[in-house]
Amino acid sequence: MEEKKFYLTKEGLAKIKKEHEDLKALKLAKTAGEIPKIWHSEDLNPEYLSFQEDLSFLEVRIAELENILRNAELIKPLPKNKQSIVSLGAKVLVQVDGQTDEFTIVGSLEANPSLGKISNESPVGKALLGHRVGEEVLVSSPIRTIYKIRKIKYQTS
């Protein structure tokens, strides 16, 4: 099991908590031999269909979620006067290589670069941290790339 801290956005933490609650309810219902309500839920995730079948896998996932919740660190919203700086949880509009892209800087657990969620531990995520709108961030190894920060946005809590 990983011992490190998991930095999570408010949305990410809520998702983990909900999955934990749902799976616990599923396990309880399953051990009692009932068909859980979640089975009929319209927003049933495909994963649940699989968990439903197998108690041991359900337990492994619950243990994993508990480990995450034990080591979770909520990314707190920055005070207004610091929201012009890229920090964890920031949505950053960048110009790179003649194109624009939007990244959300998240902790490793929530990272999903295909969806624009960049880890704060990735070379680009790390390089953007601490910079302001208008600044150019150079990532140079081995090919030089400049990320020009166009906009920084934080979700209002």
Added chain:
Amino acid sequence: MKDLLDFFIEVGKLKRMPRRGWIINQIKNPESIAEHIFRSALMGWIIGEMKGNINVEKLIKIALIHDLCEVYAGDTTPYDSILPRNKKKLRELMKTWPRFSTSEKKKKISEKFRKEKKSLQKLISKLPPKPKKEIIKLWLDYEKGLTPEGRFFHQADRMENFLQAYEYWKKYENPPLGPWWLWAREFFDDPILLKFMKVLEKKFH
């Protein structure tokens, strides 16, 4: 047993299916999907073991099944929706890393997931219940990053791809490496794989 035989025959198709990313990069004799699976499993196992706190057996199983869905779904690349027919334009496109809006990214990801899940379910439909359940769970783990093994292999898999890109580049001066680095520095965040990436950079530059 006949169903098992049929399953292995279908899986064997991956030995002859070239990886699409190399085809659009016009690489001669590109590796097959099975060849990619072989080395990604080795890399996942050995680097994963060095990382520690990893269930290696599970990791190797994830590696072995992670691309089985491609038997029917085929291989996808980030360029698929914007591929020009003209070869010159295609070569130009391969020098850039494609960027999409957040809604386009979401759409692409969910379509890919749906297509691959359907394909995997078709492939394993006649397997006995135990391996059938296990394969779908391992694949979901890889796709959704449900456990440390799934999360780590998701990156180890792409590191194998990156290494292959370098090997072709060394041999054919193709594919262009610019887009690969743009992608890699946004994608990788595992400390041990970032170290590996540095070694890769030193060896080839």
